[in-house]
Amino acid sequence: SSGTGIIIMRGDRVPLDQQRLDTANQRPTNCVFIRVLMIVSLWMNAFVVQAWSPNYVPGLSRHNNEAAALTAMHLSKLALDDCNVEDDWRDFRAQLVRSEKRDTTTNSKDEEQDEDHWAYETGDFVERGSIVISVPSSCSFLDDVDSLNSICYRKSIVLVLDASPNFIQGIVLNRPTNIGAKEGSDGIMQFVQPGHGEIFENEMFLGEDSNSSPHRWKIWFGGEVNGVYSDSPQVMCLHSVMSDMAKSISDVVIPGISITSFSGAQKIVQAGEANPSDFWIFCGICGWETNTFYREMHEEGLWHIVSADSGTIVEELNMVRCEEEAAENCDIDAEPMNAGLHTWEMLMEKIGRSDEAHDSSDEFGDLMLHEWATGALSFALADVPRGVMKETITQVGLDGDGSFLDLANYDPAYDMTIQSESRDPTMVGTMIRGSSAQRSPYLLYDQGFHKSLILILRDGDDHSEGVILNHVTTSMVSFDLENGKSVDLNLRYGGPTLTYVDEDGNNVVPIFYLHSNQALREAGIGVPIGNSGIYKLTKKEVVKSLMSGISEDIFVIQGFSVWNKRGEHSGVIGEIENDFFEVVPRSQIKTVWNILSEQKALSADSLDYNMMKGRQAWAVAKEGGAEVINDDEEEEVAKVFGSDVDVQSLADEAARRWVNVNLLVEE
Numbered sequence: 001s002s003g004t005g006i007i008i009m010r011g012d013r014v015p016l017d018q019q020r021l022d023t024a025n026q027r028p029t030n031c032v033f034i035r036v037l038m039i040v041s042l043w044m045n046a047f048v049v050q051a052w053s054p055n056y057v058p059g060l061s062r063h064n065n066e067a068a069a070l071t072a073m074h075l076s077k078l079a080l081d082d083c084n085v086e087d088d089w090r091d092f093r094a095q096l097v098r099s100e101k102r103d104t105t106t107n108s109k110d111e112e113q114d115e116d117h118w119a120y121e122t123g124d125f126v127e128r129g130s131i132v133i134s135v136p137s138s139c140s141f142l143d144d145v146d147s148l149n150s151i152c153y154r155k156s157i158v159l160v161l162d163a164s165p166n167f168i169q170g171i172v173l174n175r176p177t178n179i180g181a182k183e184g185s186d187g188i189m190q191f192v193q194p195g196h197g198e199i200f201e202n203e204m205f206l207g208e209d210s211n212s213s214p215h216r217w218k219i220w221f222g223g224e225v226n227g228v229y230s231d232s233p234q235v236m237c238l239h240s241v242m243s244d245m246a247k248s249i250s251d252v253v254i255p256g257i258s259i260t261s262f263s264g265a266q267k268i269v270q271a272g273e274a275n276p277s278d279f280w281i282f283c284g285i286c287g288w289e290t291n292t293f294y295r296e297m298h299e300e301g302l303w304h305i306v307s308a309d310s311g312t313i314v315e316e317l318n319m320v321r322c323e324e325e326a327a328e329n330c331d332i333d334a335e336p337m338n339a340g341l342h343t344w345e346m347l348m349e350k351i352g353r354s355d356e357a358h359d360s361s362d363e364f365g366d367l368m369l370h371e372w373a374t375g376a377l378s379f380a381l382a383d384v385p386r387g388v389m390k391e392t393i394t395q396v397g398l399d400g401d402g403s404f405l406d407l408a409n410y411d412p413a414y415d416m417t418i419q420s421e422s423r424d425p426t427m428v429g430t431m432i433r434g435s436s437a438q439r440s441p442y443l444l445y446d447q448g449f450h451k452s453l454i455l456i457l458r459d460g461d462d463h464s465e466g467v468i469l470n471h472v473t474t475s476m477v478s479f480d481l482e483n484g485k486s487v488d489l490n491l492r493y494g495g496p497t498l499t500y501v502d503e504d505g506n507n508v509v510p511i512f513y514l515h516s517n518q519a520l521r522e523a524g525i526g527v528p529i530g531n532s533g534i535y536k537l538t539k540k541e542v543v544k545s546l547m548s549g550i551s552e553d554i555f556v557i558q559g560f561s562v563w564n565k566r567g568e569h570s571g572v573i574g575e576i577e578n579d580f581f582e583v584v585p586r587s588q589i590k591t592v593w594n595i596l597s598e599q600k601a602l603s604a605d606s607l608d609y610n611m612m613k614g615r616q617a618w619a620v621a622k623e624g625g626a627e628v629i630n631d632d633e634e635e636e637v638a639k640v641f642g643s644d645v646d647v648q649s650l651a652d653e654a655a656r657r658w659v660n661v662n663l664l665v666e667e
Helices: 025-054 061-078 091-104 138-148 246-249 262-270 290-300 310-321 340-349 354-359 366-377 517-520 539-547 571-576 586-596 607-620 647-662
Strands: 117-120 131-134 157-163 169-173 176-183 189-190 217-221 235-239 251-254 256-260 281-283 285-289 303-308 432-433 455-461 465-469 472-480 485-493 512-516 536-538 554-558 561-564 581-583
Touching: 131 340, 138 366, 138 647, 157 340, 169 217, 169 290, 169 340, 176 256, 189 472, 246 256, 246 262, 251 581, 256 310, 262 281, 285 290, 290 303, 310 340, 340 354, 340 581, 366 647, 432 586, 455 571, 455 607, 465 485, 465 571, 472 539, 512 539, 536 539, 539 554, 561 571, 586 607, 607 647
Parallel strands: 217 281, 485 554
Antiparallel strands: 117 303, 131 157, 131 303, 157 169, 169 285, 176 189, 176 217, 235 256, 235 281, 251 256, 432 455, 432 581, 455 465, 465 561, 472 485, 512 536, 512 554
16 A cells, blocks of 8 residues: 555456356455455555644544545445446445544434445546436525526436446436326327326236236436427336346346336336336436536536435435325325425435535525426426427527528618518507416526517518517617717617628627607607507617607617417417417507606616516506406415415516526626
8 A cells, every 4th residue: 555545466367258257256255355455445545644644633634534535435446346246336435435434523413324325425426326416506696597597407316327528417316297107009108197196007017817906107307308398208217126037128227226118117017026116217318518517516516426325216216206095105205396305305414414405495496496396297287387488589580490581671670660461460569468377487487578578579471579678787878969968778678689680691789769759759750660659769860869858768679589480370479379478458558668667777776676667567568457456256376386485476586586697787
């Protein structure tokens, strides 16, 4: 031993094929010998570090010993490759870690573990069979970014199936659904969408003479790639069946945990060697580029890498399964809407991070995760949006097939008011508002459209276009007047599409100037946009209006929103038909405009005020205005699972955080 590693003398190397002919009696002896060397190395390493460190303090040597333990971890894997697969080198590595902790720390409640079951962190060492635990970012801004854009992986537990220098791939373990699977008449697996708790009979295994109880093939969400919503879902079955047949048609992930196909699982069940309840069926996978994964881990602290024995993994999986008819026998994570959060907390406790787990509980992100699980995993709730997204195009100049549209002389700031002869022009000048449904279709994605107010500027054959009116940015646009003075107007965010492609192939960033001022209308300034009472201005007309002292009634907007048209019921009309938006009565447009005119330049101080004004304008944008009273029976307020927070309030908060993340840019 040199203090940092060991050298194992193996004598003359034996050809690989001859090594495989070693007797079973020889292997355990080799493994024991290697284990002895590993333990000696660990202790000698710790001794050398302590004895030769000039600043050695007995109570401060933990990190040095952990480094020694990690060194032995890596070497033990290499050294134990020749041992039987049942002789799990990871189990030996766990013994080293446990031994090191006992010698350097006082066991806390979190660190008390069953000798036969273990879970510990492995630093940044990822391998097949590793457990990757997702943790919220300690930076509130980044945590909001993740909560608004990639909520489905929040507090996930991922089993790594492949770890290469370029890519890491795995399946999420703690996201059960309430759907099942069975073999269809054509022999192909079919998803079945039951009410919660419904059990499906496995027709292949249970014949008329069978006395067995029916079992359910339950589906887990494994990841978004090739998942439940995919046209070609990827399905794999995790199990711990150790029969010879099961081993022959399965791949080992870690000793005690294997993976097979759905047809493989059915064969094992048909042979009478297992029940459907012995399998966990995962639909979909997740993955990262390796460099991206480590950047997120080291720079943002988003991942903990854990090694765990098969018993611990099965225990975690059983927490999110409920085969019992009595609900009181089920863990809360058997309910898909809980998104496996209890399982996540318990695993965090097992690796000594209970404080971190509980500090991050009951946050905005967890509420968003519950809502995602309610819509994506609980198929019995028919009224919950299934993540149906409108498809916007980032450049107006690109058609659906990637070809360029004919944009000769196309100026969206002006020509959106001119209609094609082949279409009904009634949508131009229409104002729409975001859905009033209790579960906003824009809660989990594109939160800037939640309770938005949009003016339709163009409704052509290929797509519909409009501008959002209710989002003020931090930027100002300066106008130089003829008298030598200048006037600054607030710049508003009109939508995610910022450019269009002109006839020369250049990206153009249009700015829209709109007004709804009676004096300017009477002066003939501007071009009317349909029958909305709102007019389009040129920049020169804006300067002329400012010279006359009119400024508060002029909106300057950058960016616009685009809805592609594919078929009869598409474009913005399709959005309305799908209840993503509602038409604002023309009688209310002027009132909406006046309220939005009261918004201020966006800042940390004005954020809440502007959001309040936006909601106020949205509320009056209906027949009769905000004061109309519905005499019908009041609808029960939808709550986020496991909380007293109503879903509408969560959607309002999500929209506020979206503005904070995307529009509130401060030095």
